[in-house]
Amino acid sequence: MTRRRDAVVSHALLVLASLVALYPFLSILMLALNEPGRRLSGFALPENPSFGNFTNAWERGGFSDALVSSLIITGTVVVVAVLLSVLAGYALGVLDLPLAKVVVGVFLLGLVMPYEATVIPIYHQMKEWGLLGTYPAVILPQIAFSVALGTVWMRGYFGSIPATLREAGMIDGAGKLQVLRHILLPVAAPAVGVLATLLFLYTWNEFLLGLVLLSDNPDARTTPVALSFFAGNRRESDPGTTAAAAVLVALPVLIAYVAAQRKFVQGLLAGAVKE
Amino acid sequence: MNAPARWLAGGGAALVLTIAACGTPGSSSEDDGPARVEGEEITAPVTADEVAELGDVTLRVLADAGEESTLTELIPEYEELYPNVTVEVEYRSYDDIVRTEANTLSGGDPPDLAQGAQGYALDGALVEAGLIRPLDDLAEAYEWFDRYGESTLGEFRWSDDGTRFGTGSIYGISPVVSMVGVYYNKAKLDALGLELPHTFADFEAALATAQAAGEQPIMFGNALKSTGLHIFGVVQGQNVDPAVTRDWISGTDGATFDTPENVATATTIQEWAQQGYFGEGYNGLAEDDAVARFAAGEGVFLIGGTWQMAAIQAGGGDFGFFPMPPGESGLHVASGSLGMGWHVSTESEVVPAAAAFIGLITSDEWAQKLADLGRVPVLAQQIDASEPLFADAVAGSGTILADGGNTYSFDWATGTMMASMGGALQELMDGRLTPQEFVTPIQDDWAAFQAER
């Protein structure tokens, strides 16, 4: 029965791959659950599980401030970027704009651009404006990169809606905004949801901009930046506490992931529309 | 959508358009210039009344994280003496200060007082960009030269354009000494039957003995690359006149790193590494972590700075400290200097309050308090040092200073020396560079920097 053997081998491979995918996170979870101060090595399985490392990390790392910062920054970026992307995507995908292809091409460029190419002038610009260490310093450039993905995304989606539906409203003489709000948006809601999830993930996890623009102000650091500072970029003298901090930082995203898995998975797979 | 050429072309055109609008980088900051507050000359120690004239003000301070225990004591005292001033402090690690302080001071709302780092990597840039104020008037008013010694303060002197180190106005001051020496684990030394080494040869023999007994001779963590520089400094002292090293770090014309003595130093360090004196995996271990391990009883010796004393005492074990014993010259030599200098921002509007702060921390009364907090004060002769490890550190620092053996710190030499020398040392210790190959690029970095000045 080769079919049966194939099935067993395939599923075994999937289980193995899943273990590999999970192990690094499980290993720091295990590390974090050890008693604080215990000298750890090897697999560091906790003998007397304790949350001491978590309370240590929470108190010393300023993660409550960081969570608030991350929430404000991510929330603003996602809401504004989705709004702007829906408008732009609608116009470029549905309305008959001259030079639309050139404009879309310009947006597409943003999908491959590294932040490294923009961070130097952005830093000096924000310094001139006195915005270093404030939320807008990262919110503005993050929106800029998010609308590139968002516009391309929404344009693709709106373009795929059957023309009859798109034009129905126009014939009734409804304004463009009404057509968008009452006819297209209800249809596009799932695509907007996936986009929002994707942008949430990218914005929440962004590191370089936060490192450069928010380092000066400990109150404004995002969670990845706070974790990087807390862990030092090469420290492990207190692996238990460092691991606990990493778990704490990962937790909000993991919870969101468990709650909205389908959207995440769809988003990640389809984040591919990118090119 | 599938034709990359199309959007590359479109994007490229857009890029070209955006370039047109740029001015020379840095031009705007030159137009505005830092708003220098004139006419705040300090002629005598600042009195509480003079500070009170400022009204209710905030004194903003940027300090090294290692300063926290000191400032936690100092600030309440300061605020009691000058009740109209509220002090706000932000702490950053040494690395972060070197990296970010120039940007912070040139930003819109700089702190009034900031601890810098001597040398070209930070202080030179601060002076060059006009971000910190000369303190010659404070030096006069608070008699720094008489109390600290004229030559001691050379490391805070800069020409006004920030290009020449060691001459010109004074831009900073520190009440403490930072010296690299050797910490040792007393119990282990006893168990190995070793005496305190009195010569460099003794020290090398002790390393071999320790290793033969299965101990790790030197606890070492070099992931951040800076610790290797300290090792180089204390080993170099066997071969090189300290004045030559200071000249090189200060950027004196004609100085060079590419000397037989430095090659010999590199050879010794490479041999130690190949002998396994530093243990294994040190490039994956951060300095603070190595100190924590040493404090917990791993390793016989640790080559470290007086600033690490508190962390080593925290282990609760019995430790001692000595300056690296001398070679043939008989001189005790080590990387060492005063602590990170206190600077006053050119944009500060509360100069009297800042001056009063500096006056307090450099006062004779505070020398003892610094000592009580485990810092080695410059005014060491005035203090009582009874805790044994601390007494070792005071004595050791005194020995080095008496020999004129403090050689500053290699990372002062250029803006990139920490990275280039630290990285090269890692490669040297790993056997990837010969001692000669190690020396050459360091001199190249130095020469390139000097050429630009």
Added chain:
Amino acid sequence: MTSTTTPRAGRDHAPGREVPAPALGRRRRRRRDWWGYLFVLPALAVYVAFALRPIGETAYTSLFEWDGLTLATWVGFGNYTELFESGVLQSTLGHSLVFLVFYALLPTAVGLVIAGLMTRIRIRGLALFRSVLFIPQILSSVVIAVAWRWVYDLGGPLNAVLDALGLGGVTRAWLGDFDTALVSVGLIGTWVQFGLCMMLFLAGAQRIPRELYESARIDGAGAIREFFVVTVPGLRTELRIALVLTTIFALRNFDIVWNTTAGGPGTSTTVPSVYVYQGAFLTREVGDAAAVAVVLTLFILVVVGAIMAALREREAR
């Protein structure tokens, strides 16, 4: 995958959009709608101000010697020639190429092979596996770095396994060793990407018509030939997507390197993005950093362009 295919299918239904050069008469009838740009304007303005313009400024800055504080000095292409002569460009881009193998080629290959093995069977619990395999994608790269720093630690689990296997001789601080740091960081990237690649290919493979496999089998093709004749060509679109995504990730890669090795030991893991950060914000060689940023950007454009050109849709115009 539904979202990727619908827009593509839908585009064919959209009249007048993809038709090249519409006839003059028609263009007049359907008045082109400049007012519609009001909808695009907010997005375009933010994008130009905070993404495009800064790129232009970076390019401009790269022509100066600048410490970020005082007035800059014009040096033309001096920064570029200096970076080339000192070997910085070659070495950092060389490390990037190694990462390209580990971050892009390896996960793609692993994903492809595993997906190929599974074309013949029905997978139970696909949704669950998919959720688990995506976890590396959703974690913050700093969290990933902290986790792997522990895995690779001198006293960490990897060395414990090696010791247990009697391979104590090869244990080491994997990220602190000149010989292994680059590969170790590379494997972190493989770990981040392999799940995504696998799931992309599995989803794609489910849509390859069964008849293609049946006719291949009738022709007497074994599993391996089947893989190359049916599976791989059928996954052309997914291959391109996977390669483009992972390539961009590999070349932009700053977070993981910075938080595991910070470019060390020596400069053995210094990639362009690390150099940009160090030069621009730590050592105040802003012009050099900008030049490396420009080279990195062009490098990404060229590599991504090449992948897209090589794997373009067969039915493409």
